[in-house]
Amino acid sequence: MNLKVDLAGVSLKNPVMTASGTFGSGEEYSEFVDLSKLGAVVTKGVAPTPWEGNPTPRIAEVYGGMLNAIGLQNPGIEVFCRRDIPFLKQFDTRIVVNVCGHTTEEYCAVVERLADEPVDLLEINISCPNVKEGGIAFGQDPKGIEAITRELKSRAKQPVIMKLSPNVTSIRDCARAAEAGGADGISLINTLTGMKIDVRRRSFVLANKTGGMSGPAIHPIAVRMVYEAAHAVKIPVVGMGGITCAEDALEFILAGATAVSVGTANFINPYVTQEIVEGIETYLREEKIDDIRSLIGAVK
Amino acid sequence: MNLKVDLAGVSLKNPVMTASGTFGSGEEYSEFVDLSKLGAVVTKGVAPTPWEGNPTPRIAEVYGGMLNAIGLQNPGIEVFCRRDIPFLKQFDTRIVVNVCGHTTEEYCAVVERLADEPVDLLEINISCPNVKEGGIAFGQDPKGIEAITRELKSRAKQPVIMKLSPNVTSIRDCARAAEAGGADGISLINTLTGMKIDVRRRSFVLANKTGGMSGPAIHPIAVRMVYEAAHAVKIPVVGMGGITCAEDALEFILAGATAVSVGTANFINPYVTQEIVEGIETYLREEKIDDIRSLIGAVK
Amino acid sequence: MKTAAICEVLSQKELIPGIFDLHLKAHEITAAAVPGQFVNVYTKDASRLLPRPVSICGIDRKHGILRLVYRVSGEKTGTRQFASLRKGDEIRLLGPLGNGFPFEEAAGKHIFLIGGGIGIPPMLETAKAAKAEGAEIDVILGYRDLCFLDDEFTAYGNVYIATEDGSIGIKGTVLNVILQEQLRADIIFACGPKPMLRALKAYAEAKNIPCWISMEERMACGIGACLACVCETKEKDAHSHVRNARVCKDGPVFRTTEVVL
């Protein structure tokens, strides 16, 4: 039985990765999960310098999910390279670094700094709804996506995966723009912009007013977008959004994803990523499928 | 205590309406709810001629909601005028007719046919994700929205509310386009396009592959969009998406909606619309608020 | 009168693996129900919102007891949640829904009551009602292998059994029973999987026997408002005039001659 997949030229031992921002740099969850059992660890977004993020409250519970407006708090690339990469190198898993910036130059700075680091893939977050500059501003406009992709590709040593926003009219156009800019893959979905109001206090629940919605509630929207994107481009697609179990992950794969990322579910069950790997194995066994790759995009 | 609101020149006894397509033409739910207690009944979409809708399965359960791809089955405007309007006229509530069509001409035909009928408002569905022609094709492009709004406004005798799609990059632009076209109001959100895959059968759950997602899972996204739209235009906004209780409805009103529509929740609790009216009354009493209108857009 | 009510569980037992027999206190629903109607059952877990339609298997009007017999369709399903209900627990129902079998048509006639698999439960109360009308009843039940409820039908008529593997009764389908036992009827009432209904429709129409069948479709409202649950009809349906009748309201019981299977 083969669980290995090839993501933009990088071989993953299985298609299960972590979703950026929900798994730190793996350290906290390594108390629960053997990171060597995962296809890859995708780190929290990292910028050229430390970012302090948004004021609190940063999160709110919503039906079947949550809103977050963390605002990309992170220690900056130097601390990251010194502390987090060596930590992750202890494990037999792939390292995907999620990159953020306020400007194209900032994204470029991170990508260049990582050139000689033992990092397998770069995931470029052009879809964060919670920062004033950068983030989603890049990710909602096909022209912008193509331009920044091209810029980063000309500098990156590792394969580049562009992380797309679901807050768009046509995910197909965004996917094609990333492909046109030379991306080695795309990942989606980032969070859907949402809002919660406290009707008794008559105020926003989040200090940032809006936040990104994640969790099982968004899964059907994410599957649809992954399906559309996978049919629009030839580069591989990483599917995410609301995965809580192996079946949720398999929906993405059947819709056309080569790999998947698990986010919010980690907060509910810290063992979940490893359980999903095991659940996929069980599924393949029960369905008598030899090779997970035969499932990629199998539902048309 | 005042619950009355003015929606595009039409006075509603309270802001609670039904969401199109979830309440038939009111007859079935009149066994559970006193329709005279509602601000308005919004009917299922009606076209110039009978439409047979999509193949089954037309619905699927998803986490915190459902997908539907009914495909606007309806008996056409003649049967509707003969049967459904007289039924609704028995009640002391406002009648809002939801209009659909494959082409601008078809929308116009319905609107013209309704000119001399005792109908209070028209809601124009340019956002149905489940039909091949018409529907969402009109509703995702600001230019298209403006054009069809202008066309309909030149023919309509009743105030026109344009129903917008959430499957867009900028709901603000869509809202402004409707306003520019002369709309008397806008309503949102229609359903978010989603997909569900049966991983055991390895096929789509819906015959139509994709369907529109509704129910409490979409509420935070809808509240955000209503907030954005209400701040982009001067015309009144009807908020909907995932309302299951008075608090959910009040979030929309605080975000800027003049009225709200309750959809999927009817399927779970057929008494829900009336309970929401009562819940809003209780809230106003407890919070010592005299006039619901003071809450419209109160959270900024 | 349809009612949405929170009902108390009186008892629940597993008849055969995966098939549960649930007795509920539901005065208002039993007061209004007729055989062949169904109820919508809601899960407690708020993440699953849609109702599970379940046919009425037994109506005890005097004590207000409603009986449902249902199959757990898989893990992580709503029916799996129902299976954990214990005496004293509560569950939300909406019903009675749909039209029911026209058992008054059975008065004084010789009838077949045919059930296949999880389509068997509604036939039990139908048998009771048809018997009360003075019908002479042949009950024909099709199972995969293990039987349930079969013993309870003997009070109302001759019971014939077919199993896929032939472990009990006749090997094959309910139609094999009819042919092999050379049974005859004036009227047929049936509920079961689509292939069975299709075969019965062909049989009944060939023999010119009036036949009513109970149909299944995914449902949301359960009362005819959402148009989720349609099935194709020969003539224009009364609601939308497009040959798509609502299973929940215009059915679930249809004359075979009305529907396209």
Place this chain on the structure above:
Amino acid sequence: MKTAAICEVLSQKELIPGIFDLHLKAHEITAAAVPGQFVNVYTKDASRLLPRPVSICGIDRKHGILRLVYRVSGEKTGTRQFASLRKGDEIRLLGPLGNGFPFEEAAGKHIFLIGGGIGIPPMLETAKAAKAEGAEIDVILGYRDLCFLDDEFTAYGNVYIATEDGSIGIKGTVLNVILQEQLRADIIFACGPKPMLRALKAYAEAKNIPCWISMEERMACGIGACLACVCETKEKDAHSHVRNARVCKDGPVFRTTEVVL
């Protein structure tokens, strides 16, 4: 070692209206827990996903019994669901989380243990631990009106009470107690609402008394990974180097001199 475990409810009672006292079988968690740590409690209802952080009120390592005392914060909340738990029910926990009070600092010292409202529960196990270290303890508890847990503190020290309305003890806040009773301490441990913590911070820093307080913030992961639960610190935090420490991991207990309130 943190564990996510399904725990059995041993008992639950309502101490005063809306405040519940829950005893759980949680061997792995009690084995690792120290006073001032907390656990994440998950609802059964799958529509509510985030954990409810609840401080550990009691640790019975011998019997593996964990005690939580919590307030139902409103209708339709997760805590309202917890309140319906009965003996034998199960509930999912993750813990122990956070750092706890440095009760070893209390060894042989005179200390204040201060709790305000629903901040009182964690002080009970802290009192036990500090007493075991040989501390001399003044317990100062602030309530709105009705008292709970106050009688249990008498085993560990002198108990002073303040109520907002003065119905019991001294009218006012815990600070009124300190001033009015002219109490003195070498060290302070406290948990309670932000205004109380702010006042204590000012008091302790003015008097140069080392003071540790337990902070509150909305949480998702509970283990330091998501950066939801930060509080402002004076110096750069160890994780992100931006003066935003994680309450769930770097806290919930901080030296007042570390944080900006």
